[in-house]
Amino acid sequence: MNVLIIYATFSGSTLTAAQLIEAVLKRKGHAVTLKSANEADPSEMNNYDLVVLGSCTWDFSGLEGQLHSYFVDFAKKLQGKDFSQKKFAVFGLGDKTYTHFCAAVDHLEKIVADVKGQKIKDSLRIDRFYFNQEAETKRLQSWAEKLVSE
Numbered sequence: 040m041n042v043l044i045i046y047a048t049f050s051g052s053t054l055t056a057a058q059l060i061e062a063v064l065k066r067k068g069h070a071v072t073l074k075s076a077n078e079a080d081p082s083e084m085n086n087y088d089l090v091v092l093g094s095c096t097w098d099f100s101g102l103e104g105q106l107h108s109y110f111v112d113f114a115k116k117l118q119g120k121d122f123s124q125k126k127f128a129v130f131g132l133g134d135k136t137y138t139h140f141c142a143a144v145d146h147l148e149k150i151v152a153d154v155k156g157q158k159i160k161d162s163l164r165i166d167r168f169y170f171n172q173e174a175e176t177k178r179l180q181s182w183a184e185k186l187v188s189e
């Protein structure tokens with residue numbers, strides 16, 4: 040399978056998570072491309088069998104539960120496009136001490152729904168990756184394995 044992982048990070052954890060997913064998929068023999076959301080182009084998604092979207096959750100102007108701004112811009116580029124033939128999966132990073140835990144996942148799922156994409160697995164929500172790195176790494180790896188288990 041040819042997989043594109045599009046991620047957006049502020050302090051690096053989402054990139055680390057994306058790299059962990061990449062490593063699992065590569066170990067299983069799949070081709071993986073990692074791309075930051077500000078460098079991704081909607082048309083290139085056609086070159087892949089599966090597109091994985093991952094973002095941290097942030098607070099802008101005092102409003103919690105926001106998606107990374109790179110994905111807000113990427114969503115604008117996707118407006119009106121139809122990816123009904125495309126498979127997608129979504130993961131997000133957050134912190135349970137915030138009111139809108141991992142709201143980035145909800146935003147990314149809406150982006151997938153807006154382009155009529157096929158979400159192939161339940162999305163993954165990672166809590167405080169930096170504090171729970173060992174346990175969350177295991178969850179990430181197990182989720183990544185299931186992405187390509189069919």
Ligand SMILES: Cc1cc2nc3c(=O)[nH]c(=O)nc-3n(C[C@H](O)[C@H](O)[C@H](O)COP(=O)(O)O)c2cc1C
Nearest residue numbers: 048049050051052053095096103104133134140141
């Ligand atoms: C200013 C700020 C705002 C945040 N807002 C939220 C939030 O609303 N909901 C949430 O679940 N996590 C929130 N987080 C937690 C981050 O999403 C979490 O630390 C994540 O691992 C950061 O990923 P990154 O290293 O890829 O940027 C916030 C963190 C910061 C520093």
